Amino acid sequence: MSDLIDAHLHLWNPKTLGYDWLSYVPAIAETHDADEWAALNIPTEQAVFVQASDNPADALKEAQWVAAIDHPTLNIGGIVAYAPLEKGSAVAEDIAALKSVTKLRGIRRNVQGEPDGFLSAPAYIDGLTEVARAGLSIDMCSKAHQMPELIRTLNILFDRVPEAIVILDHLGKPDIKTHQGDITGGDWANHFKTLSGFPNLATKISGLSTEADWGHWQPAHLTPYIHHAIDSFGPDRCLFGGDWPVVDLSGGYDRWLAVFDAATSDLSPHDRAAIRSETARRLYRLPASTLP
Numbered sequence: 001m002s003d004l005i006d007a008h009l010h011l012w013n014p015k016t017l018g019y020d021w022l023s024y025v026p027a028i029a030e031t032h033d034a035d036e037w038a039a040l041n042i043p044t045e046q047a048v049f050v051q052a053s054d055n056p057a058d059a060l061k062e063a064q065w066v067a068a069i070d071h072p073t074l075n076i077g078g079i080v081a082y083a084p085l086e087k088g089s090a091v092a093e094d095i096a097a098l099k100s101v102t103k104l105r106g107i108r109r110n111v112q113g114e115p116d117g118f119l120s121a122p123a124y125i126d127g128l129t130e131v132a133r134a135g136l137s138i139d140m141c142s143k144a145h146q147m148p149e150l151i152r153t154l155n156i157l158f159d160r161v162p163e164a165i166v167i168l169d170h171l172g173k174p175d176i177k178t179h180q181g182d183i184t185g186g187d188w189a190n191h192f193k194t195l196s197g198f199p200n201l202a203t204k205i206s207g208l209s210t211e212a213d214w215g216h217w218q219p220a221h222l223t224p225y226i227h228h229a230i231d232s233f234g235p236d237r238c239l240f241g242g243d244w245p246v247v248d249l250s251g252g253y254d255r256w257l258a259v260f261d262a263a264t265s266d267l268s269p270h271d272r273a274a275i276r277s278e279t280a281r282r283l284y285r286l287p288a289s290t291l292p
Contacts, residue, residue, distance in 0.1 A: 003045060003273060003276055003277050003289070004042075004043060004044045004045060004240065004276050004277060005044065005045055005046055005047065005048070005077070005239075005240070005276065005277040005280040005281060005286065006042070006044045006046075006047040006048070006240065006241060006242045006244075007047075007048045007167075007204055007206070007239045007240060007241045007280040007284065008048065008050050008169065008170075008204055008206045008207070008241025008242060008243050009037070009047040009048060009049055009050065009076075009241075009242060009243075009244055010032070010049070010050060010052040010243070010244065010245060010246065011032055011033055011034065011037070011049065011052065011066065011069075012031065012032055012052040012053065013031045013033065013065075014029065014030070014031060015031065016061075016065075017053045017055065017058045017061060017062055017065070018053055018054070018055030018057070018058050019052060019053055019054060019055070020054055020055070021054055025246075025249060027248070027249060028245050028246065028248055028249060032244075032245045034069050034071040034073070034074040035071075036245075037073070037074050037244065038071065038072075038073035038074060040244070040253055040254075042242065042244075042253055042254075042257070044075075045075070045277060045289055046075040046076065046077035046286060046287070047074065047075065047076055047077065048076070048077060048078045048079070048080060048105070048241075048280060048284050048286070049066045049076050049078070049079050049080065050080045050108060050139060050169075051063075051080060051081050051082040051108050051110075053082060054082070054110065056082070056084045058082075059081055059082040059083060059084075059094065059098065060081075060094075060097055060098060060101070062081065062082065063079055063081040063098055063101040063104060064101055066079055066103075067079060067101050067102045067103050067104075076103065077103065077284070077286040077287055078103055078104075078105035078106070078284040078285070078286055079101060079103045079104050079105060079106075080105060080106040080107065080108050080137070080139050080284075081098045081101065081104060081106075081107060081108070082107070082108060082109060082110075083095055083098060083107045083109060083127070083131070084109060084127075085107070085109040085124055085127025085128055085130075085131070086109070086118070086121065086123050086124050086127060087123065087127060088122070088123035088124075088126035088127055088130075089126050089127075089129075089130060091127045091130050091131075092130045092134075095107065095130055095131060095134050095136070096134075099134065099136075104136070105136065105137060105284045105285055105286075106131075106136050106137035106138060106139055106165075106167070106284065107131045107136050107137075107138060107139070108138070108139035108140075108141060108169075109124075109127070110141045111124075111140070111141065111142050111146070112141050112142055112143045112146070112173060116146075116149065117149075119142065119146060119149045119150055119152075119153045120149050120152055120153050124153075125153055125156050125157060128153070128157050128164075129157060129160050129161060131164075132157065132160075132161040132163070132164035132165075133161055137165040137166070137167055137283060137284065138164065138165065138166045138167065139167050139169055140166055140167065140168050140169060141169040141170065141173075142168075142172060142173065143172070143173040143175075144172055144173055144174045144175055144186050144188045144191070145175075145186065146172075147172055147188070147191035147192070147194075147195065148191065150172075150195070151191070151194055151195060154166065154195070154198055154201065158198055158200065162200070163200065164200055165200055165202075165283055166198070166200065166201045166202070167201075167202045167203070167204060167239070167283060168195065168201060168202070168203040168204065169204050169206065169207065169241070170204060170206050170207030170208065170210075170211065170241075170243070171192065171203055171204070171205065171206075171207075171208065171225055171229050172188070172191070172192060172195070172203070173207065173211055174186070174188040174192075174208075174211060174225055175188070175211065176208060176211040176212040176213075176217070176221055176222065176225065177211065177212055177213045180212070180217075180220075180221045181220050181221050181222075181223070181224045181225075182224075183224045183225055183228050188225075189228055192228065192229070192232060193228075193232050196232040196233045196237075201233075201237070202233065202237040202238065202239060202279060202283055203229055203233050203237065203238055203239075204238075204239055204240070204241040205226055205229055205230075205238055205239070205240055205241065205260060205275065206240065206241025206242065206243045207241065207243045207246070207247075208222045208225055208226070208256075208259075209222060209247060209250040209251050209255070209256050209259070210243065210246055210247065210249055210250045212250065214249055214250040214251070215250075217250065217251070219258075219259045219262065219263075222259050222263075223259065223262070223263045226259075226260065226263040226264070227263065230264070230267075230271075230275070235267065235270075235271035235272075235274035235275050235279070236274050236278075236279055237279065238274070238275045238279060239275060239279040239280040239283065240260060240275055240276055240280070242256065242257065243256075264276075277289070
């Protein structure tokens with residue numbers, strides 16, 4: 001048993017669900033299930049599953065499939081499901097169906113590949129509003145160049161629903177491949193600092209190696225982003241994610257976890273515990289630890 005909660009885990013089965021995006025990453029396009037996860041021997045207390053299927057027709061089926069997993073090594077404490085938020089207020093029907101799923105904690109509609117204007121479209125913001133009013137968290141997967149638009153969108157969302165909980169995946173996906181350890185590149189550091197001014201926004205320290213040069217990145221390319229995230233948001237609004245099996249594209253889970261551990265080694269026990277488990281437990285309303 002470990003004090004680590006992995007707040008960003010994927011599983012998928014292309015034989016039964018649709019994943020169009022996997023055609024762009026054939027190296028990881030095969031089935032990845034709980035048995036394969038267990039074989040990694042990553043010591044985690046529990047994990048949060050984050051949607052992987054990008055087929056709206058499969059959203060409920062995917063959430064139900066994950067909720068039914070009963071595995072001795074993989075303890076899924078919460079589920080973040082897909083919903084087509086661009087439907088606006090009409091997405092309330094999708095959300096109501098998803099809320100019947102055991103362990104549902106949040107919604108994600110991946111927007112990283114969407115054109116300018118998608119994040120600030122009135123219908124999309126209405127969809128975000130429906131999620132927040134349903135008492136679910138919102139995972140936001142967007143890229144660094146979308147940060148200014150995201151800031152405008154969150155201003156509207158938090159004005160409507162001040163208690164909304166939004167979790168920014170992968171530190172907003174900075175372009176590490178281009179800028180390496182220079183956090184000022186693309187004005188990421190400034191935009192990220194602005195985002196930290198939303199008190200109900202948290203961020204996942206996850207997915208960074210995949211934003212770097214997959215075959216050539218070094219820890220020094222990732223560590224400055226981790227430190228800026230903690231300095232900006234504070235440990236109580238940062239949470240760890242492994243992003244498996246996507247992380248296998250860029251060196252694997254063990255290497256990413258080693259970078260994270262080294263980057264947070266100087267923190268106090270309280271602050272390390274916040275990032276490793278307690279922030280995720282609070283935001284995703286996960287079960288209490290069974291550690292002695």
